[in-house]
Amino acid sequence: MAKSRVDLLTELAPDVERLYNRHLEAPRLWFPHEQINWGEGESFNERPWSPEDYPLGEGVRSSIYVNLLTEDNLPYYTSSILAHAPVGHPIHDWSCQWTMEENRHSMVMRDWVHISRCINPTLLEEGRRVQMAKGEVPHPATFADLIAYVSFQERATQIAHRNTGAKLPKDDKIGRNVLGLIAGDETKHYLFYRDLTLAAFAIDPSAMMIAVSKQVSTFAMPGTGIPSFTRHAVRIAKEGIYGLGQYLGDVLNPVLGIWDVEHLKGLNKEAESARLDLVNVKAKIAESVERMAHKASLIKSSLTPTR
Numbered sequence: 001m002a003k004s005r006v007d008l009l010t011e012l013a014p015d016v017e018r019l020y021n022r023h024l025e026a027p028r029l030w031f032p033h034e035q036i037n038w039g040e041g042e043s044f045n046e047r048p049w050s051p052e053d054y055p056l057g058e059g060v061r062s063s064i065y066v067n068l069l070t071e072d073n074l075p076y077y078t079s080s081i082l083a084h085a086p087v088g089h090p091i092h093d094w095s096c097q098w099t100m101e102e103n104r105h106s107m108v109m110r111d112w113v114h115i116s117r118c119i120n121p122t123l124l125e126e127g128r129r130v131q132m133a134k135g136e137v138p139h140p141a142t143f144a145d146l147i148a149y150v151s152f153q154e155r156a157t158q159i160a161h162r163n164t165g166a167k168l169p170k171d172d173k174i175g176r177n178v179l180g181l182i183a184g185d186e187t188k189h190y191l192f193y194r195d196l197t198l199a200a201f202a203i204d205p206s207a208m209m210i211a212v213s214k215q216v217s218t219f220a221m222p223g224t225g226i227p228s229f230t231r232h233a234v235r236i237a238k239e240g241i242y243g244l245g246q247y248l249g250d251v252l253n254p255v256l257g258i259w260d261v262e263h264l265k266g267l268n269k270e271a272e273s274a275r276l277d278l279v280n281v282k283a284k285i286a287e288s289v290e291r292m293a294h295k296a297s298l299i300k301s302s303l304t305p306t307r
């Protein structure tokens with residue numbers, strides 16, 4: 001029989017403590033204010049923003065916009081996470097540490113965005129107002145759902161920030177550094193949740209298999225509250241920053257591989273059927289990725305001039 005939420009949380013307490021200590025033993029002490037060249041800033045009132053201020057592909061601009069707004073939505077993520085983190089349990093302390101670290105992402109990113117003029121600040125603020133007034137974030141139903149979801153989410157944000165940084169002009173050393181620092185934090189968050197989920201698999205494999213299967217089939221980059229999110233998501237995928245290919249290759253494959261979901265033993269009937277669903281969903285995603293790559297290669301070859 002699957003263990004209740006309280007049981008799983010209680011049994012995981014030593015693992016939470018172990019992983020939280022591991023996190024603290026390798027501190028990443030960086031200061032948002034030290035990353036920015038403040039002297040480069042100019043008044044937007046005196047010189048309004050124009051795209052020529054910082055020439056950039058539209059997919060990269062969309063990615064900076066969506067990633068920063070996602071970081072802005074932190075209060076709602078914290079509230080969703082704290083709903084499963086009772087005071088007195090180490091997961092509560094971890095969740096506060098996590099919030100403290102996440103909070104600097106939107107600070108430093110916005111400073112860089114405003115000083116470098118890489119995206120339209122008016123559009124950004126309008127997006128923030130619309131998104132934050134809605135407060136739309138996922139609310140995983142159980143603790144098992146939560147840690148499975150956040151593992152994928154942290155890995156996905158790590159990849160999105162990393163790939164965005166790689167698309168910035170080589171001479172924007174500050175922008176590359178800022179996105180690299182954020183991606184580094186996301187990596188550590190991912191490692192915490194990935195290994196906590198691994199420990200949870202050892203305690204209650206059936207409950208975790210059901211939770212992971214559910215999260216994989218419903219996972220999407222957060223952003224439903226962001227104005228024109230679908231249009232931005234298409235541009236970001238087209239730019240090769242984050243799309244179905246990255247979801248499969250950089251998120252699902254490595255994470256599910258470490259949890260070894262395909263060979264897990266001791267599952268109940270419901271969990272076995274969840275595993276089957278998971279394998280099928282992954283195969284469908286792989287088919288779509290292959291189809292898209294084939295289509296792209298056909299378009300490419302039709303555009304290549306023949307001699």
Ligand SMILES: [Fe+2]
Binds near residue numbers: 071102105157186
């Ligand atoms: Fe973040």
Ligand SMILES: [Fe+2]
Binds near residue numbers: 154185186189
């Ligand atoms: Fe994170």
